[in-house]
Amino acid sequence: MRVVVGLLLLLLGLCGSGAQGEAGGLGEVAEINKNTDPKDPAEESTEQTTEQTTCDIWTELRALRDMVVELNVHVELLQRENSVQATELTSLGTRLTATESKTSDLEKENAVQATELVSLESRLTSSESKTSDLEKENADLQTRLSSSESRIDQLERENAEKPKVAFYTGLTDAGNLGPYNTDTTLKYSKVFTNIGNAYNPSTGFFTAPVKGVYNLQLTVFGYSAGYTAVYVYKNNQRIMYNLERVDNDGVHEYFTKSLVLELTAGDVIRLVLPSGRSIYDDYGNFSTFSGSLLFTL
Numbered sequence: 001m002r003v004v005v006g007l008l009l010l011l012l013g014l015c016g017s018g019a020q021g022e023a024g025g026l027g028e029v030a031e032i033n034k035n036t037d038p039k040d041p042a043e044e045s046t047e048q049t050t051e052q053t054t055c056d057i058w059t060e061l062r063a064l065r066d067m068v069v070e071l072n073v074h075v076e077l078l079q080r081e082n083s084v085q086a087t088e089l090t091s092l093g094t095r096l097t098a099t100e101s102k103t104s105d106l107e108k109e110n111a112v113q114a115t116e117l118v119s120l121e122s123r124l125t126s127s128e129s130k131t132s133d134l135e136k137e138n139a140d141l142q143t144r145l146s147s148s149e150s151r152i153d154q155l156e157r158e159n160a161e162k163p164k165v166a167f168y169t170g171l172t173d174a175g176n177l178g179p180y181n182t183d184t185t186l187k188y189s190k191v192f193t194n195i196g197n198a199y200n201p202s203t204g205f206f207t208a209p210v211k212g213v214y215n216l217q218l219t220v221f222g223y224s225a226g227y228t229a230v231y232v233y234k235n236n237q238r239i240m241y242n243l244e245r246v247d248n249d250g251v252h253e254y255f256t257k258s259l260v261l262e263l264t265a266g267d268v269i270r271l272v273l274p275s276g277r278s279i280y281d282d283y284g285n286f287s288t289f290s291g292s293l294l295f296t297l
């Protein structure tokens with residue numbers, strides 16, 4: 001608005017300086033026009049010129065007024081636009097403030113979430129590490145378990161395959177045997193126990209079915225006066241001689257021997273009554289021969 005007024009004054013100033021040269025200003029021109037009637041012909045041309053100038057000035061003034069009106073309209077339009085823009089600015093300012101506030105809140109939330117995220121990541125890493133450790137331990141245990149299982153299977157197989165050998169026999173129910181002229185293999189005929197059938201009552205042989213360590217026992221009862229005795233043979237080799245004197249005083253004699261022998265499969269153990277000696281047995285099981293496999297080799 002100020003600019004427009006300034007422009008108007010400038011235009012008036014320019015216009016006025018042109019008119020003043022002839023008549024000393026607009027007001028004076030109007031006064032001259034009124035006060036110089038009638039006119040002398042000498043002044044006529046001057047008057048005409050003055051009239052002409054006055055007319056131009058009015059024309060210019062009208063043009064200027066039109067311009068001012070036009071400018072006013074323009075200014076009004078600009079003012080309206082300004083007002084609209086100010087309203088819009090206010091609205092935008094309000095929205096900006098609201099958005100800034102929201103942004104600030106979101107930033108705070110973000111910071112909180114970032115902290116939580118870091119904490120969760122740390123926990124996750126720790127958990128993953130623990131899981132990895134447990135997986136390794138589990139794998140180790142699985143390995144050990146399957147190793148143990150295979151060893152158990154092997155032991156079960158070995159145990160199932162392990163030969164079971166045990167026998168227990170009595171010599172006879174017939175009473176006194178001997179003395180004979182030759183060494184005689186004793187056939188223990190009362191077979192009470194014979195697991196694995198390693199003892200053969202028809203030969204009196206105990207034949208080791210597998211290589212191993214065997215425990216053998218024998219008890220000999222002497223009833224008749226003289227000597228009671230027994231040899232132990234391993235295959236055709238004598239490995240033990242046992243002897244007990246029986247007096248004719250009604251006191252009978254016993255002896256019991258025990259052997260632990262390392263035998264290979266097929267080795268034969270038998271008891272032999274030496275020539276000239278006797279041995280006694282009856283339903284009372286006085287003379288017995290027994291043995292068992294302690295363990296294989």
Ligand SMILES: *[C@@H]1O[C@H](CO)[C@@H](O)[C@H](O)[C@H]1NC(C)=O
Nearest residue numbers: 170190191192282283284285
């Ligand atoms: C002799 O031993 C067998 C088997 O153990 C038994 O049945 C029997 O009764 C025993 N004889 C005596 C007199 O104990």
